[in-house]
Amino acid sequence: MNNAQMQITAVPLKRKNRRLSTIPGMHWLLFIIPALYMLLLTFIPIIKIMKLGVHDGVNYTFEYLVQVFNTPVYLKVIINTFKISFIATLAALLLGYPVAYLLYKMQSDKWRNITMSLIMIPFWISVLIRTFTWMVMLQNEGVINKVLMGLGLIDQPLQLLYTSTGNIVGMVHYLFPYMVLCIYSVMKGIDSRLLQAAEGMGARPWKAFRDVVFPLSMPGVIAGVLICFVFSLGFFITGVLLGGPKDKMISNLIANFINVTLNWHLAAALSIILLGATILLIAVPFLIFRKHPSLKGVI
């Protein structure tokens, strides 16, 4: 016994990285480098651009923010952005919820994985390509109009491309996977025995769904709606390519100020509004729902 132990301890340890790892505090670089990177390339640039929105080079001023809200054209873009975002988010919710629920109810892992892949493939494909495919689908001679006319629902092609409808379709296509993932990730955590318990006590499937799964999936619904709404507010591509002249979003207006009218201050003022809305949307519900006891263990 003793001999064996002595032999083992006698094997020398070869440490290649010895010097690097023995410098005290080396591991703090793990935290410092990424923090500095993001501070320098996200935090400071955003602060600097925000400053342009409330600073005219000499003094702090609300002039630009006031100008944005006092110019009907700009105000209309802001209102429109919120309106379109709301509709697109709602549509994504109505389409995403049943899909998430089916994923939750599926017994077979194989089919769940296949369904998941079908949801995720569009998610991985560039938003530009997806927008282009909808340009083809929605055009007057496109598949949608052909199918509707073939079914005899319409006599002549509907104008779908370059309308708000087109824009919303493109947005929903983008938002849908996010919505499904948000809802499903919460649903997955709902013990299926809760459904069994409800049914055992006499609840029919629809009632059991309404009383158990639906309320318990609400955190996922709220998260999905918020994420999709926040994404919608920042949309850029679909409005230009699929939407009409009225479908300009805040992002497009900001780009316009930078590239065309070279008005950095107004672009910055709009950015403040956009970012402010985003932060409010994320922070407020979090603060409200965080403490609710029925959500303990759910979030």
Added chain:
Amino acid sequence: MTAHLEIISAQKNYKNFKAVDNVHLSINKGEFVTILGPSGSGKTTLLKLIAGFESLNNGAILLDGQEITKKKAYDRNIGMVFQNYALFPHMTIFDNIAYPLQLRKVPKQEIKEQVYKALQMVRLEGFDSRFPSQLSGGQQQRVALARAIVFNPPLLLLDEPLGALDKNLRQQMQFEIKHIQEKLGITTVNVTHDQEEALTMSDRICVMNHGRVEQMDTPERLYNCPQSKFVSSFIGEINWFHGEIIHSESGLSIVKLLNGQVVRMKAEQTLKENSAVLIAIRPENIHVVHEGSAYTHKYHVKVMGKTYIGDSFRVEAMTDTNERISIKLPYAATKEMAVGDQLEVGWNTADASLIPDDEAKNDAVS
């Protein structure tokens, strides 16, 4: 007396796996029956079949003389306590217990009365406005019980209800559940793998293994007269003496043991001549032979070791025919016993049970 719950040749397969294999069960009104078995024995599947969460491939289930085989779970009106309690986390304790009553469209005032009565029964008055996450495991367990009985179901199912509790709490809950069950007189089917729980709570125990019922009997009979090798070993400790039937006639069997001794005893089941059998004896029924003590059978054994087990000692010993046995002896009897000592032990046929050795062939191979 006709059975309250009757299961007739129930069969449930998952692909090629027979989870429940030709099970017959009949349970009387007000009876507390425990289905006991190791994991994978089909006990939980059987419970799900009764509850209606799984459907039978074959057979029938009757409750109160009515066939419920084809009924959906929500039409069966059966109360159930789930393993993890399955309390609705988004509802208060009151709403959880009121839920089955609301489904039955009971008037509001009456719901209130019933819920408070149920809360009182499980001794949780004053907890009605809390959420499940604010309760301890034992308290959640009681809420689950209250929710399962509040609508006066004819049948109560318990799916390993005490599995998640620590030992002290478990014993206390065993007592409380039994007390409530007796008070209500509700027919109860409990599923567990814990033999102690089964022995203390049940009127009758149904031992399952590999999807089949091995034996269904009162706790006492199950312990003292096991009818299969599995049952004898699953409940409590057991010693087996291997033997062979040399003659069998009208319930009386003559068995020749390995050491040449011949035992005459009654068998519960007919056993063929020349078949391998076991004589099963509990450790506490094997005694040290003193002068003047009379036993029908005596063995010379060699002590292999002794272990302190709290209230007594367990002595491991080896017979002349190389059969390992275990004997439970009081402290005084083992005080001077040392490993290697020779000992004479004896037992009585009245304390033994005769069971077929269905694994004899396997044993021979291994």
Added chain:
Amino acid sequence: MGLRLLVIFILFVFLLPIILIIPLSFTSVAYFQIPPPGYSLVWYEKVLQDPVWIQVFSRSLFIGAITAIVSLVVGTMAAVAFTRLNFWGKNIFLPLMLSPMVVPTVVVAIGLYHFFSPFKLADTYTGMVLSNSVIAIPIVFTLVIASLKGVDRNLELAAMGLGSTPIGAFFKITVPLMKTGLFSGALFAFSLVFDEPIISLFMSGANTKTLPIKYWESLRTSIDPSIAVVSTVLIIMTVALFLIQGWIGSNAAKRNVRQE
């Protein structure tokens, strides 16, 4: 059953446009008709002979690769720091690392555009890599955290107990086990350069035009079936990478199951 039909319909509507682009790329005419009146490879020839498409494609490959490396290094460092270290300001660290995910991309883009101008970084490869990595790092960070959580810390401690240094243990034990997260992260950062137009719209110029910018310009000015060709190539590339990633993931999962 009704639910299942509804879901099949929804998924069909969302997959159909993507699938229909593929036959369109083989059309013989200069407009988008489904089904195409005739099939040919003319548009493939046209794209392959167009020096601009070739240039932006190879440039995107290069910028994508560098972006993937930078994002992987920074994102992984942050993920390791977040899961393994306790430090002051950890509560601020998380939102800082994740902020580009929630801040509207256009705000990040003009912020960087403004910030880079004094350093003359706009329309440089460095500028492109830095700005794209800012969008990619939060994703790498979350993916690596997810896979680090699946790695038993005790394995590393066991390795150290056997005489390995912390860094050695990390590279020998933990890195192989979190391969899936690292691979997905790198893949995401790489494909970002092919996918994400907003950052590049502000940051790229004549010298650094990447594929999404050329694609965007074509959509706005000269829309013809060569776009369908480029789309088809990118769709096939994406699906292939998606499948490889899924395959690696499922292999890792299988291995973990076997270990248990």
